[in-house]
Amino acid sequence: MQSAFERIYAVVRQIPCGKVATYGMVAQLAGNPRWARVVGYALHANPAPGVIPCHRVVNREGRLAPAFAFGGEDRQRELLAAEGVQFGADGCVLLSEYLWNGLKEGETP
């Protein structure tokens, strides 16, 4: 079934380790820049936890949704921290350093 979900999952799955992407970015890479809400909905459905790194998807602030599927925002912090992602004092990811450029590993320009 090729719904928007599949497309979004495909993009989220391509996020390299130690990097994070925003909803809007995933939406854009998925094909439509207005799927930000759909991305959130898709991740909320979270049909394949472990396969889809939902914790690597954050909002434009570098912060995750108030209701994380795996157990809470604290869980997300550990998951990202385990991948080498650091956080600010506010608990938001340093997008300036860890925001996914949209390219896969080894495709640096």
Next chain:
DNA sequence: TTAATGACCTATC
């Protein structure tokens, strides 16, 4: 089919 919902984003008060 219609209506309602949502882990967003942007603009405005």
Next chain:
DNA sequence: CGATAGGCCATTA
């Protein structure tokens, strides 16, 4: 600076 409103789209009931 903090809170509120609206707009966009797909999925579910």
